[in-house]
Amino acid sequence: MKVLVAVKRVVDYNVKVYPKADGSGVEIANVKMSMNPFDEIAVEEAVQLKELGKATEIIAASIGVSQCQEVLRTALAMGADRAVLIETDAAPEPLVVAKLLKALVEREQPGLVILGKQAIDDDCNQTGQMLAALLGWGQGAFASKLTLGEQEIEVIREIDGGLETVALKLPAVVTADLRLNEPRYVKLPNIIKAKKKPLETLSPGDLGVVLATQMTTLKVAEPPKREAGIKVADAAELVAKLRNDAKVI
Amino acid sequence: MKNILVIAEHDHATLKTATLNTVSAAQSIGGEIHILVAGSNCAGAAAASAKIPGVAKVLQADAGHYAHHLAEDLAVLIAGLAKDYSHVLAPATTFGKNLMPRVAALLDVTQLSDIVGVENADTFVRPIYAGSMLATVQCSAPVKVITVRSTAFAAAASEGGTAPVETVPAAAPLGVARFIGQELTKSERPELTAARIVVSGGRGMGSSEGFKLLEDIADQLGAAVGASRAAVDAGFAPNDYQIGQTGKIIAPELYIAAGISGAIQHLAGMKDSKIIVAINKDEEAPIFQITDYGIVGDLFKVLPELFAELDKLPPA
Ligand SMILES: Cc1cc2nc3c(=O)[nH]c(=O)nc-3n(C[C@H](O)[C@H](O)[C@H](O)COP(=O)(O)OP(=O)(O)OC[C@H]3O[C@@H](n4cnc5c(N)ncnc54)[C@H](O)[C@@H]3O)c2cc1C
Ligand SMILES: Nc1ncnc2c1ncn2[C@@H]1O[C@H](COP(=O)(O)O)[C@@H](O)[C@H]1O
Numbered sequence: 001m002k003v004l005v006a007v008k009r010v011v012d013y014n015v016k017v018y019p020k021a022d023g024s025g026v027e028i029a030n031v032k033m034s035m036n037p038f039d040e041i042a043v044e045e046a047v048q049l050k051e052l053g054k055a056t057e058i059i060a061a062s063i064g065v066s067q068c069q070e071v072l073r074t075a076l077a078m079g080a081d082r083a084v085l086i087e088t089d090a091a092p093e094p095l096v097v098a099k100l101l102k103a104l105v106e107r108e109q110p111g112l113v114i115l116g117k118q119a120i121d122d123d124c125n126q127t128g129q130m131l132a133a134l135l136g137w138g139q140g141a142f143a144s145k146l147t148l149g150e151q152e153i154e155v156i157r158e159i160d161g162g163l164e165t166v167a168l169k170l171p172a173v174v175t176a177d178l179r180l181n182e183p184r185y186v187k188l189p190n191i192i193k194a195k196k197k198p199l200e201t202l203s204p205g206d207l208g209v210v211l212a213t214q215m216t217t218l219k220v221a222e223p224p225k226r227e228a229g230i231k232v233a234d235a236a237e238l239v240a241k242l243r244n245d246a247k248v249i
Numbered sequence: 250m251k252n253i254l255v256i257a258e259h260d261h262a263t264l265k266t267a268t269l270n271t272v273s274a275a276q277s278i279g280g281e282i283h284i285l286v287a288g289s290n291c292a293g294a295a296a297a298s299a300k301i302p303g304v305a306k307v308l309q310a311d312a313g314h315y316a317h318h319l320a321e322d323l324a325v326l327i328a329g330l331a332k333d334y335s336h337v338l339a340p341a342t343t344f345g346k347n348l349m350p351r352v353a354a355l356l357d358v359t360q361l362s363d364i365v366g367v368e369n370a371d372t373f374v375r376p377i378y379a380g381s382m383l384a385t386v387q388c389s390a391p392v393k394v395i396t397v398r399s400t401a402f403a404a405a406a407s408e409g410g411t412a413p414v415e416t417v418p419a420a421a422p423l424g425v426a427r428f429i430g431q432e433l434t435k436s437e438r439p440e441l442t443a444a445r446i447v448v449s450g451g452r453g454m455g456s457s458e459g460f461k462l463l464e465d466i467a468d469q470l471g472a473a474v475g476a477s478r479a480a481v482d483a484g485f486a487p488n489d490y491q492i493g494q495t496g497k498i499i500a501p502e503l504y505i506a507a508g509i510s511g512a513i514q515h516l517a518g519m520k521d522s523k524i525i526v527a528i529n530k531d532e533e534a535p536i537f538q539i540t541d542y543g544i545v546g547d548l549f550k551v552l553p554e555l556f557a558e559l560d561k562l563p564p565a
Contacts, residue, residue, distance in 0.1 A: 133354035
């Protein structure tokens with residue numbers, strides 16, 4: 001079975017970002033970029049499925065500027081077999097990303113698509129569910145364990161009250177939560193090998209998708225800052241403050 | 250103007266509180282509000298919805314295949330109803346986050362996640378980059394499909410209304426997903442997202458036994474227990490305790506963080522708490538930048554002392 005994995009290039013999770021001076025967006029020039037952490041987990045899961053003999057080929061796909069090749073090379077170094085970049089300078093909304101991925105699914109016919117549950121820049125948490133809807137497939141969103149069978153995949157999902165298990169008919173879409181696995185470190189020989197693996201570049205037009213937008217960002221600003229308070233010496237002083245000043249206990 | 254549809258989150262018998270916060274977000278958009286209760290034997294939740302003041306109508310879709318809130322099946326139903334509405338809102342819980350993007354895609358519209366503010370009927374405020382920034386976004390979609398962050402909107406009243414309950418037909422099941430089971434964390438304590446006080450532990454708690462110190466204090470205070478991602482990953486606490494960018498978002502009256510460093514991904518989930526307390530042995534820990542009261546010290550010493558002090562405290 002082929003597995004398709006979607007990887008997004010985002011501002012590294014360790015970087016503190018700021019609004020642009022004119023408030024029109026987020027300043028991302030000269031900022032360290034990386035693969036979205038949830039997508040690393042998605043790639044790792046696909047690679048483990050291949051190591052278990054359950055996946056035959058792993059295709060990594062990214063949508064965005066030409067530098068997305070870097071995150072695709074990382075996916076290849078982790079163990080993906082080939083990569084597809086759908087190149088655009090626009091920052092497409094999740095619905096458009098889902099449409100592009102759907103077109104790719106129709107071309108590649110994977111048995112399983114794995115995405116991250118959430119991109120840590122826009123914090124949308126939408127694309128996987130949208131892709132599943134467009135394909136009419138089942139969705140295992142926020143997955144913390146996968147068991148891949150012949151006809152079905154069993155997915156343990158992280159939900160507000162605990163864990164839920166669902167079985168989805170294959171083909172299906174899954175989105176990776178934090179505890180699905182721990183992504184491997186890529187070793188230097190694999191980085192070198194990854195340079196020789198195929199990386200194809202397409203345009204949205206090649207896939208017949210129009211980049212429509214339904215959302216305009218009017219303003220980006222920092223939320224009001226919280227002031228640091230005081231240090232208290234011990235538990236007794238803390239309890240007194242909470243009772244008499246803050247009046248919360 | 251068309252009406253607003255709120256998707257109820259419920260357990261068939263009762264409503265989840267986040268539904269009330271979502272109704273309140275709908276009220277700030279303005280317009281007639283309808284609530285959809287889709288479930289199996291869900292007359293109880295429909296009756297509870299009818300009592301919310303300001304709700305004009307309750308739609309009840311009752312079918313066996315809605316028993317486990319499978320997004321695949323619910324989305325078909327909601328997309329079918331949505332064309333009569335200007336906005337469709339659900340809470341930004343794992344229920345709403347799983348469901349609403351699927352609804353939006355079936356309607357071929359974009360979706361707004363986790364709104365914290367309503368500017369007008371098509372302009373909303375939502376956090377991005379782990380809440381380190383707020384984006385004001387305008388949406389041109391004919392139906393606005395939205396999830397609502399419950400901490401940003403006060404809960405609507407739950408008594409006083411008398412809306413009619415109308416039955417709507419269920420949609421045919423899609424047949425691509427099957428519910429197998431659930432493993433819910435059992436606790437006598439209040440629910441994390443609704444608790445007035447939350448005590449939370451991080452990697453510094455050292456073990457699940459360490460968490461016992463927090464649980465005792467939680468029981469003294471009638472509080473819920475939370476955790477950082479590091480504590481959950483290490484197995485000290487169950488996954489549904491996680492607070493943060495990718496866990497639960499809470500804003501209690503009092504948040505006590507023990508052995509938590511204060512990574513931005515954690516702050517994203519609790520920085521709107523009214524009073525924040527941190528106990529950390531490292532005085533440089535970033536959490537102290539947002540605490541009202543900080544104690545620099547070893548939590549294995551401070552927490553038992555705190556327990557003893559609270560024990561001595563006369564009732565308020
Ligand atoms: C994509 C992504 C999503 C994430 N989502 C979340 C999320 O939703 N929620 C979340 O919490 N994190 C999240 N994280 C992880 C986050 O970046 C931090 O790694 C995590 O919050 C750290 O947890 P911690 O503070 O418990 O551990 P640490 O950072 O290791 O801090 C432990 C603290 O305990 C203190 N300590 C140790 N021993 C003692 C003692 N005996 N007494 C007192 N203090 C002590 C130390 O001084 C230290 O400050 C996410 C990360 C990524 C990449
Ligand atoms: N531009 C993109 N390129 C590749 N994958 C993407 C892109 N945008 C979103 N995704 C995938 O969809 C997931 C959820 O993203 P989002 O819905 O934006 O939070 C991510 O973790 C990725 O797996």
